[in-house]
Amino acid sequence: MSTPRLFRVAVIGHTNAGKTSLLRTLLRDRAFGEVSSRPATTRHVEATTLDLGDGHLLELADTPGLEDSMGLLDALHAADPSPRASGAARLQAFLDGPLAQSSFAQEAKALRQLLASDLALYVVDAREPVLGKYRDEFAILASSGKPCLVVLNFTASPRAETARWREALHGAGIHNVTAFDTVVFDAADERRLWQQVGLLLPAAEATCARLLVRREQTRERERQQAARLIAEALVDCAALRVAIDAPGADLATRVRKREAALSRDLLALYRFAPQDYAGGELPLASATWTLDPFDAELLKELGFSLGTSAAKGAAAGALVDALTAFHSLGAATAIGGALGAGVDAVSRLVRRLREGGVDYAQIDAATARFIARRAVLLVRELSRRGHAAQTPLAARAELAAPLAGEAAIAKQLARAARHPGWSELGEDTDAEGDRDDCVQTLSTLLDAALVHELEG
């Protein structure tokens, strides 16, 4: 294991290039700093620390934007006009001079941090044309003597001029360039970024690789947790049965509330806030609940239940037989078995009679599938959203494309619909049957659907 150390990285760039946005997305923290499209939003140097494991720490410092780079380059040359002066010495001379405290105080903060760092991430808004002021910034960075990785931001925008920027940077002798859109997140871009950081900071290469592994594991964990959250909500909604005439029993309100809670949970899972999603109202259709006595799955469950009750009764009878030293010749076992099955059947019948005449509303299969599709798509969008994004995601009102493995998902939803006691939202408390098994099966199916969506 290498000696633990702190790696300092300064995030530098022109004002409004997305430096704070880069940190928000890399840190998965939408509350870091302040993001706006106005210039000079960040006016101080703010740092945060990432634990890379094995005691290695990575300090990422957000700096105020460079605004007047042409003036700054002139000021640097004026600070130490000697043609033999090194770039770093010239920067230091500028920082010690009066301009660093007055006209160029904002740029001085960024340069001071650059000199104190092991690596600079130079952020570029790829939607911008390659202007002279940016070329001056390249020159200043190149003269600092610090390793520098150029991060092309907003590359997913149709206005991005990524190729032109790469060409200009290569022309200026800067070859460490990577694309990373802070609004439209791409895991592959993030992987490349950290790999390049590792290459530029050889001492941190192994730990950067570990960070990448950890990020991958986190992504997988988040996806599985998302599948579980969706599965729980689907069982709650699909199983919910509300007596139509019962006072205060509103199926639509309860289902909508549950779907909204699911959206909030998914947003929290991906470290977003409720305002990141403009959840539209769920288009709901409800159906009067009817029991098909010849439904194959229902008959299978009924048979299993009666068989289990008979077995339990028989086991109890066997104990009685044993108490008589088996002089009863197994009669108690037979009677117990018959009684077990009989009690099960009679209790079902009594329940049906007690509920006789009451109509129930339940969401239909299409609505349950719609909730599943919308939630899966929300996860897909959240996993591709950068934490710097400012525009809220819009909820889908129409979803035509089925999910991968939707038939199997629908089968589990139909299973849940037969067990009103499985819903946390309803009045039924019947814990009969195996809700956990249904949730588990649904989670696995939804996870597969999510993998398909995320990789597709």
Next chain:
Amino acid sequence: MRHRPPRSSIRKRVTARPTVPSPWQTLAWRHYEEAQGEALRDPAIEAAAIAAGPDLATRIAARARAFCARESLDEALAAYARHGRQALVIAVVAGTAIGLGTARLIPEAAPARANVMDMLAALLAPNLLALLLWAVLQLAASLRGGGAAGSLLGQTLQQGLERLTRGLRARRDPRARAAQRAWFDYHAGTMAGRARLALLSHAFWLALALGAMLGCWWLLSLRQVDFYWGSTLLGPEAIGRLIEVLARPIAALGLPVPSATDVAASRLDAVANDPALRARWGWFLLGALAVFGVLPRVLALALCGALVRLGDRRYRPDLSQPGFFRLQPLLMPEPMHTRVLDPDEGAGRARPSVAVASLGQPPPAAAWVALERALPAPREALDLGTIVERGDQQRLLATLAQRPAWPALVIHAPLAATPDRGVAQFVASLVAAARCPLWLSIAIEDEDALPAAERAARIEDWRALGEKAGIAPARIVEARA
């Protein structure tokens, strides 16, 4: 509005000893909250829960304890706990009664004779078989990761209670509903819950064994019974060895037990009118009930008691369940690791307010220069091109130094460009160098490129830049494509 209790009372609720098992309380509160659709917030309870321990499970339990007390969920839970105690009493009473009834296997008629092997089988076999079944079920449950309800009796009781409590009370009251759901979760889904149900079953069998022992002792004290054994297949040696093995732990208790000679003398067809032999067989029977009936159940009870305590202490909620998942950000807030390394001395400075939009227009034959992006100039105007590089800036300033006869110079600023200090510096130098009126035209090329609020802010920033550079507010205009 709900009356908010003082902080000290909340701390007391959080740290109070729970009236029902803590995991059960935690599960009940989860069900209650899940039915509400969201986690209830109370900063005082959250702070007290965070102070209760470093790990999330402890904090969740402390929070549930405080909320259960505040929202009267404890009363519903206590009702279930009371039912549990009642079930225990019923199990003990029923076990004792059956045990006493079993003792009636001791024959009454004189001369009374009893087959000792039959007696042992009738008094001990059900108990031992049930114990074996329980152990197998526990093993199966632990192999498949829990889920079995501990014993047949426990499972039957669970389902019986489920059917009984499916009534109206639980339907009407969300607290009772949450308590009931949690009861099932706790007893079917946790090690402590399963052990608790098993306690009920072991208490029943222990009472039965004690009742049988007491009844046998009473009847053997009052009746004279000759014990015998008989076998078609087994000889006296085999039976003697069996009795010897069974008698060894009984003898260790200091009770008299039959010897090999006694076994031989007690064969079905032997006649031995020996009171001491009868007593030895009687004590052997009572000893067998104590060692093979009472003792295993006492041990099982102790084991289950320990499992209950251990399980309750080690209970960790399934944090992937929505109800617990929602609590993570509330109870495990991530500490802010950010720090300011180089503060802004001018913090808090306000952006300058700017005048409202001008409706004027620059003269048609004015000279137009675009900033940073190529923008089309009006047809009659003189198009000076786009300022991209340092050289472009210097060329324009040199041209201005020659005092061209332009009716006006219009700086065409694209809305997409950021009005930074470098641009402001250049505009200010144009204002200083120009001998003709200067206009700033803010070109709004694509209305949808920026959200409305950002668009308005950007226009405001360009206006501020122009005014600060010395351009009259009336000469700052917006031009839409």
